[in-house]
Amino acid sequence: MAKTYILILITLICLPIRCCFVVRPKKIFEEPIIAVAVLWDTDTIYIRSNNYLTLTNQDRITNIPVNTLLMVIENQDSIAVLKNNKIILKNASQITFESEGEINIGYNSKTMTAYHNKILIKKGIVHRFPTIHNLTAINILPIEEYLYGVVSSEIGEAKENEYESIKAQAVCARSYTMSLLGQRKDFDIYGSYLYDQEYKGTAREYPLAIKAVNETRGEIMQYKNEPILAQYHACCGGRTTFGRYPYLQPIIDAPNHSRHKKPYCQDSPYFEWNMKIGRDSFESTILKLAGIPYKFRLNPKLEINKKTKRVEYFKFKSDKEYKVSAESFRKALNLRSTFFTCKIKNDSTEIIGHGWGHGIGLCQYGAMAMARQKITYKNILKHYYSNIKFFRAY
Ligand SMILES: [Zn+2]
Known part of the structure; x- marks a missing residue:
């Protein structure tokens, strides 16, 4: 009997202690698959793969031989696919192409860009700018693979001794992308710096960018537990400016945000x-x-x-x-x-x-100079974004 009392007593004492130590499970996500608009405002899209290509329209699958050039066109109210000027598919509202190899697509057959995974071609997407034609091509792929291309395009010129700035760029681009997931109807992000982030598929993937993306895998900046819209630009000219959110504050781009010190980006050709x-x-x-x-x-x-x-x-x-x-x-x-x-x-x-650009958030030339001064990517990011926390999303 006494033993039972002692056991109950121990349990009662330990219960609150245990509760104190229970760590709330963190949200663990799988790596998101994202949809990137890569061609738009066109009535014709050329497509070819260096491997077998699978064309899917609803449940119908067509296998396309290696290196076959196809033409996807607007055909009245639907999409048609042509091979050697003969229609092989018509009356589709959307089609997808998948390949184990590279899928090359372009507005014409001479200048095509290579992408991985899957290309969805859809008709009638409404864009945030006026368009004349109706076809949009969307690359669907895991976010980390997308980031290889974005980081290469956005800070491609950074050198080995500026590596921390490439990691900073990877975390920015990932946070920016994650903040947009699920916000738009037909795709997540535009593959152009004019509207979102520059993305040129697999054609522009540099080893240092790939390494930086891999080493920061899943890492994002958060504000109030949400991924931040981490805007960035080429050169701030010595000061950044306000953005739409509280973490996008104007700062003096110099050590300790001091106006008495030399700006980090002062040696930029665009300063x-x-x-x-x-x-x-x-x-x-x-x-x-x-x-x-x-x-x-x-x-x-x-x-x-x-x-x-x-x-x-x-x-x-x-x-x-x-x-x-x-x-x-x-x-x-x-x-x-x-x-x-x-x-x-x-x-x-x-x-x-x-400076060059909108001046909001991270200044790429400043970040590269900070990296040369051996400042870590996390400290580079804390310099440009206010009150942010780092979080590994997956
Ligand atoms: Zn700057």
Whole structure:
């Protein structure tokens, strides 16, 4: 009896201790399979593989011999597939191609890009920009394989002594991608830096990028337990700028974020740039953006954000006060950034600028310089993103 009491007592004492030590299981995911839009706004897609190709339309499977060139076209309201100008499949709304080898696809048969795994071709996807044609090709593959291509394209020039910056780039690109999973209807991400991240399939996969992706496998940055939209750009010009989220804060890109120290990206060829244009074209660009159809002399004021030093607006008065966004001005003149000042003279305007890109998040030239100074990839990332935590998602 006494023994039973002692046992119960021990159990009761140990129970709360055990509870304290119970570790809540972490979310363990399998490596996600992602869908990357690689061709869009086209009525024709050429496809060929260096191995056997399997073409699937609903439940119907067609085997295509090695190195056969196929043409996928829009055919009224559906998709058709042609081989030697003969239709081998029609009336499909979507088709998939799979191969053990490389699948080459392109807008024409001369410039094709190689991808792995699976290509889905779909009709009628609505894009975030206006399109004329209706076909979209989507590469479906495991995220880590996709990252081999992205990291190679995005920071391909980084050298052996800048290796930590390549690892930082891998964690950024993975976090960015993971934050978009399930957010869009027909695919996860665009394979272009214009909309998301540059991805050129297996044609651009560099050994150091592959190594960096493998060594950081599954590792992402999180904010409040969610993957962060880790934006990055080529060169900040000395300061980064605000993004949409609290972890994308403007920072001074120098040791300890100090304005008294030399910026990390100062040796970048894009740290400072300038451009001279005629006073007339400077003024007509601003007037056009303001929607004013006639010309007159104007002396616009630059509205500069105190914290980021980037131009936000050009302001000028005519019949009323006008505001033109610096971002639209940047696009119209193909400027590298909105981090600039203008010297307006009688017949010309000089634009003196800093950096290349939107200036949000990690600065690639800064990250490469930090890596050369033996700073680890985690410390590089903590320098550019505020209050983030590292997490291994799978
Ligand atoms: Zn920088």
